Amino acid sequence: MSLPIVDPKETSRISTQNEPGSIKTVVLVGNPNVGKTSLFNRLTHMLAKTSNFAGTTIERRVGMYHPTKNLSLRLVDLPGIYSLDGKTREETVSREYLTGEQAGANIPPADAVLVVVDATNLERSLFVARQALELGKPTVVAINLADVAEKQGIQIDHSGLASKLGCPVVSVSARTGAGIDQLGPLLTAATTTDAQGSTAPECTSCLTCPYAQGHQWAASLAAETSTRKMIASAEWTDRVDRWATHPMVGPLAFFGVMLTLFALIFWLAQFPMEMLDSIFGLAAGWVGSILPEGDFQSLISDGLIAGVGGVVIFLPQIMILFFVLTLLEDSGYLSRAVVVVDRWMRHVGLPGQAFVPLLTAHACAIPAIMSTRVIENRRDRLVSIMVIPLMTCSARLPVYAMIAAMLFPNQALYAGLLFAGAYFLGMVAAFAVALLMKLTILPGKPAPLILDLPPYRMPSFLNALQHAFDRGWAFIRDAGTVILVLSIAIWAMSTYPKMSEETFETQLAANQVVAADLDEDAVERLEMQYGQEHSALGRIGKAVQPVFAPLGFDWKTSVGVMASFAAREVVVSTLSIMYGMGDDPGDEIETLHTRLKTATRPDGSLVFDTATSISLLVFFVLAMQCLPTQAVTMKETGSWKWAFFQFAYMSVLAYTAAFAARHLVLALGFA
Ligand SMILES: Nc1nc2c(ncn2[C@@H]2O[C@H](COP(=O)(O)OP(=O)(O)OP(=O)(O)O)[C@@H](O)[C@H]2O)c(=O)[nH]1
Numbered sequence: 290m291s292l293p294i295v296d297p298k299e300t301s302r303i304s305t306q307n308e309p310g311s312i313k314t315v316v317l318v319g320n321p322n323v324g325k326t327s328l329f330n331r332l333t334h335m336l337a338k339t340s341n342f343a344g345t346t347i348e349r350r351v352g353m354y355h356p357t358k359n360l361s362l363r364l365v366d367l368p369g370i371y372s373l374d375g376k377t378r379e380e381t382v383s384r385e386y387l388t389g390e391q392a393g394a395n396i397p398p399a400d401a402v403l404v405v406v407d408a409t410n411l412e413r414s415l416f417v418a419r420q421a422l423e424l425g426k427p428t429v430v431a432i433n434l435a436d437v438a439e440k441q442g443i444q445i446d447h448s449g450l451a452s453k454l455g456c457p458v459v460s461v462s463a464r465t466g467a468g469i470d471q472l473g474p475l476l477t478a479a480t481t482t483d484a485q486g487s488t489a490p491e492c493t494s495c496l497t498c499p500y501a502q503g504h505q506w507a508a509s510l511a512a513e514t515s516t517r518k519m520i521a522s523a524e525w526t527d528r529v530d531r532w533a534t535h536p537m538v539g540p541l542a543f544f545g546v547m548l549t550l551f552a553l554i555f556w557l558a559q560f561p562m563e564m565l566d567s568i569f570g571l572a573a574g575w576v577g578s579i580l581p582e583g584d585f586q587s588l589i590s591d592g593l594i595a596g597v598g599g600v601v602i603f604l605p606q607i608m609i610l611f612f613v614l615t616l617l618e619d620s621g622y623l624s625r626a627v628v629v630v631d632r633w634m635r636h637v638g639l640p641g642q643a644f645v646p647l648l649t650a651h652a653c654a655i656p657a658i659m660s661t662r663v664i665e666n667r668r669d670r671l672v673s674i675m676v677i678p679l680m681t682c683s684a685r686l687p688v689y690a691m692i693a694a695m696l697f698p699n700q701a702l703y704a705g706l707l708f709a710g711a712y713f714l715g716m717v718a719a720f721a722v723a724l725l726m727k728l729t730i731l732p733g734k735p736a737p738l739i740l741d742l743p744p745y746r747m748p749s750f751l752n753a754l755q756h757a758f759d760r761g762w763a764f765i766r767d768a769g770t771v772i773l774v775l776s777i778a779i780w781a782m783s784t785y786p787k788m789s790e791e792t793f794e795t796q797l798a799a800n801q802v803v804a805a806d807l808d809e810d811a812v813e814r815l816e817m818q819y820g821q822e823h824s825a826l827g828r829i830g831k832a833v834q835p836v837f838a839p840l841g842f843d844w845k846t847s848v849g850v851m852a853s854f855a856a857r858e859v860v861v862s863t864l865s866i867m868y869g870m871g872d873d874p875g876d877e878i879e880t881l882h883t884r885l886k887t888a889t890r891p892d893g894s895l896v897f898d899t900a901t902s903i904s905l906l907v908f909f910v911l912a913m914q915c916l917p918t919q920a921v922t923m924k925e926t927g928s929w930k931w932a933f934f935q936f937a938y939m940s941v942l943a944y945t946a947a948f949a950a951r952h953l954v955l956a957l958g959f960a
């Protein structure tokens with residue numbers, strides 16, 4: 290199945306492409322979590338992030354919608370708001386987009402406004418609708434979530450509402466697509482030159498405060514135009530929430546949900562992973578059969594196929610993770626998890642507003658750091674930025690998966706536990722660092738969290754599938770660019786300069802090995818080992834290895850760790866290249882984890898015993914190994930000092946914790 294996949298970074302490019310005829314601007318406004326972005330995605334065929342969580346959209350997003358051949362509408366999706374008063378940054382930005390005061394945004398003032406209203410909560414939505422109508426622009430009101438309203442037995446008198454509001458009203462469902470085709474003609478009419486601007490509906494309230502007046506007006510209009518049958522779902526939701534947000538049961542439930550998620554990933558990914566692995570194995574075998582033995586064959590099979598393939602085999606796990614995580618987000622459960630986590634966040638000095646950025650960081654720290662712009666207090670924002678890279682991002686997943694497969698092959702539950710443990714360690718470290726900063730360099734009390742608990746909703750499988758494809762595509766793109774280039778570099782540096790025959794003889798003599806006593810295979814293995822040690826990478830590895838020796842890393846792992854400061858996944862491709870070299874392409878295919886699990890040091894002991902594997906895992910959970918994140922930290926904090934501080938504290942923390950973990954595992958009696 291092919292799905293339209295759009296990189297969010299390419300939004301602006303898309304927005305200026307293919308704009309035939311005249312272009313008009315329509316701005317989407319409405320309360321948080323009413324489905325503005327879902328509607329925007331449906332009309333523009335884009336893939337902007339949606340989730341059952343108030344405050345999903347943080348940045349404005351622009352996309353093109355073509356209701357007719359000659360008309361292109363530039364749709365602007367904005368963060369959700371509760372009013373247009375300008376009391377929060379989102380409210381100010383929304384107002385500016387509507388009136389065209391937004392300086393330097395490159396977007397003309399709105400020609401029309403599309404107010405998105407929640408059919409299941411008309412009263413609250415109508416307050417913003419009224420404020421939008423007061424702006425005097427041609428307006429269309431879309432009553433979204435019609436499918437949910439129908440299930441809840443809510444009936445809305447659309448024509449009554451339209452006549453009271455003085456603008457067209459249409460019932461839609463961004464999920465099912467119902468009513469969407471009515472929007473085209475209405476928006477076309479609203480953006481034509483002779484379209485009438487709206488006039489604010491008459492307010493019949495006798496209250497004097499304009500706020501109370503507005504709310505009373507919204508309440509009475511909602512009551513007048515909608516009827517709701519009594520439903521049992523509110524009671525059901527309350528009962529579930531009592532447990533999901535319980536101080537003791539809540540955290541246990543959260544851990545249980547995450548553990549199930551990770552175990553599921555391992556279990557489901559097993560088969561596609563094995564398939565990918567054998568495809569790469571077959572490809573290497575095929576290369577071996579058509580290319581003559583030599584450096585070129587080695588570059589293709591030991592460098593490219595081992596390097597890129599070693600990383601790409603983790604694609605199923607990444608896609609399944611994002612598929613299930615999106616379902617979980619859409620269900621509304623994650624907001625309950627926020628309530629649970631917020632209790633601890635407050636104690637350690639992290640603002641509740643940091644939860645969405647911390648959650649976003651599980652995909653990538655870069656958008657997460659950028660999304661901290663919603664945190665107005667500078668201290669709160671700095672603490673959040675400093676700890677965000679401790680959250681497990683998708684670049685770490687191949688490393689975790691490699692170690693989990695090495696320690697627990699074919700044991701999905703234990704592998705899941707290890708994964709959950711690694712995620713948990715990142716979170717605990719973030720909280721501990723935030724607390725330390727609160728007690729030392731960044732004292733203060735964070736602003737409290739005011740959270741709108743969204744209703745539980747049936748998640749959309751299509752949406753989850755789209756997100757899984759989106760993340761999978763980003764992963765493939767990285768593997769095809771960054772990892773590919775680095776794999777070639779690693780291969781070249783571990784192949785050249787080549788060892789001469791004399792050097793080999795000298796090495797044999799230095800190690801007191803008599804070649805005549807060994808069989809052909811053993812001589813070949815030694816030639817490979819000495820050759821790698823003689824190469825540029827071998828020399829670098831040997832030079833840096835003493836630094837990593839206390840963590841149990843051999844020189845090859847040390848090189849992998851150093852290389853992964855460019856991008857974390859590189860450690861997987863480096864180990865795949867270094868430990869795969871010299872394998873005959875015709876040999877029986879060995880998976881990366883079996884190869885690593887059986888790798889031995891010159892003294893015959895295992896390279897990756899349990900203690901070293903755990904130490905490597907802990908190092909990758911906590912280390913700052915991402916240059917682009919550092920650049921974003923520098924930009925967002927306005928100072929290189931914070932970026933340097935982040936790098937320094939994370940490196941020290943990763944090293945110390947990995948050392949401690951290794952010794953703890955050894956002390957517990959595991960080798
Ligand atoms: N059943 C159903 N779910 C919907 C519909 N529209 C949106 N949703 C779901 O409602 C949730 C919120 O959707 P979003 O599009 O992120 O809402 P938003 O208004 O952009 O939210 P913010 O960006 O937080 O302001 C998501 O889980 C959507 O899948 C709909 O018509 N029917």
Ligand SMILES: [Mg+2]
Nearest residue numbers: 325326345346
């Ligand atoms: Mg949105």
